[in-house]
Amino acid sequence: MTFGSKVTVIEMMDRIVPAMDAEVSKNLRLILERKGMTILTDTKLQEIIEEDGKLRIKVEGKDDIIASKALLSIGRVPDLEGIGEVEFELDRGRIKVNEYMETSVPGIYAPGDINGTKMLAHAAFRMGEVAAENALKGNHAVAKLNLTPAAIYTLPEVAAVGLTEEQAREKYDVAIGKFNFAANGRAIASDAAQGFVKVIADKKYGEILGVHIIGPAAAELINEASSIIEMEITVEEMLKTIHGHPTYSEVMYEAFADVLGMAIHSPKKK
Numbered sequence: 001m002t003f004g005s006k007v008t009v010i011e012m013m014d015r016i017v018p019a020m021d022a023e024v025s026k027n028l029r030l031i032l033e034r035k036g037m038t039i040l041t042d043t044k045l046q047e048i049i050e051e052d053g054k055l056r057i058k059v060e061g062k063d064d065i066i067a068s069k070a071l072l073s074i075g076r077v078p079d080l081e082g083i084g085e086v087e088f089e090l091d092r093g094r095i096k097v098n099e100y101m102e103t104s105v106p107g108i109y110a111p112g113d114i115n116g117t118k119m120l121a122h123a124a125f126r127m128g129e130v131a132a133e134n135a136l137k138g139n140h141a142v143a144k145l146n147l148t149p150a151a152i153y154t155l156p157e158v159a160a161v162g163l164t165e166e167q168a169r170e171k172y173d174v175a176i177g178k179f180n181f182a183a184n185g186r187a188i189a190s191d192a193a194q195g196f197v198k199v200i201a202d203k204k205y206g207e208i209l210g211v212h213i214i215g216p217a218a219a220e221l222i223n224e225a226s227s228i229i230e231m232e233i234t235v236e237e238m239l240k241t242i243h244g245h246p247t248y249s250e251v252m253y254e255a256f257a258d259v260l261g262m263a264i265h266s267p268k269k270k
């Protein structure tokens with residue numbers, strides 16, 4: 001699309017990037033459609049047929065799509081052929097591990113994609129560290145995989161850590177803070193003033209439950225949020241930090257301030 005191709009996204013769920021916060025998903029769709037992408041949600045891919053050097057893409061209940069390329073990006077399955085005779089306890093085809101990354105066979109550890117908990121490179125790296133430490137020194141180290149940041153390298157980028165608003169509301173009385181890149185100096189100067197940072201906090205204690213970003217450098221900015229959540233820094237504590245100007249990170253600061261209705265570059269909350 002950015003390089004001049006006509007792009008159609010086919011998604012079975014009712015929204016794109018369904019694992020992300022619903023508001024982020026809605027905003028990304030809007031931005032991509034404005035750029036000219038066709039997005040079909042609630043649409044099931046049925047078949048891809050090669051035909052006269054092109055691909056006929058059959059979808060349920062809609063006209064066929066004729067394309068020159070198809071990029072299939074659904075699901076990965078473990079290949080356990082290499083494990084030989086060892087009988088591990090499995091969970092939906094993946095090697096089951098405990099919090100120490102140890103399998104049902106004492107002394108054998110299975111960090112990474114093979115256990116299917118978080119199939120991301122940085123999560124695998126941390127799981128590997130934990131497994132190695134436990135294998136050498138006895139089981140004691142754990143990886144907080146629920147705090148693994150995730151990023152999608154669209155234009156603009158999308159990134160998240162922790163709970164979505166929907167998930168947080170199931171358990172907590174939440175306060176939401178949001179700040180748009182449209183009111184950020186660096187984003188305006190860089191012609192990248194799209195998207196927002198959204199902070200989900202527990203109203204009672206100010207604990208940060210989740211941070212969601214759509215906008216420039218989202219995949220970079222999310223790591224600040226990961227550190228904040230891991231260190232159990234509250235909204236009030238975060239607001240004592242000084243963020244450089246002009247930076248995209250100021251949007252993060254202002255979104256935290258907005259949790260308390262204190263973002264100075266936002267209209268006052270009623």
Ligand SMILES: Cc1cc2nc3c(=O)[nH]c(=O)nc-3n(C[C@H](O)[C@H](O)[C@H](O)COP(=O)(O)OP(=O)(O)OC[C@H]3O[C@@H](n4cnc5c(N)ncnc54)[C@H](O)[C@@H]3O)c2cc1C
Nearest residue numbers: 076081082083111112113114118119120121122123124125
């Ligand atoms: C197309 C694609 C894009 C991705 N993009 C991202 C991304 O942007 N960000 C991100 O965080 N993650 C991304 N991932 C996921 C990421 O690659 C994995 O989560 C990560 O590589 C998992 O690391 P791992 O060490 O568990 O497994 P792997 O990286 O798969 O390493 C397993 C290794 O074991 C070797 N092996 C397998 N069987 C045997 C055997 N019998 N004997 C010896 N060796 C064996 C394999 O050859 C391989 O080298 C992507 C994955 C794919 C497929």
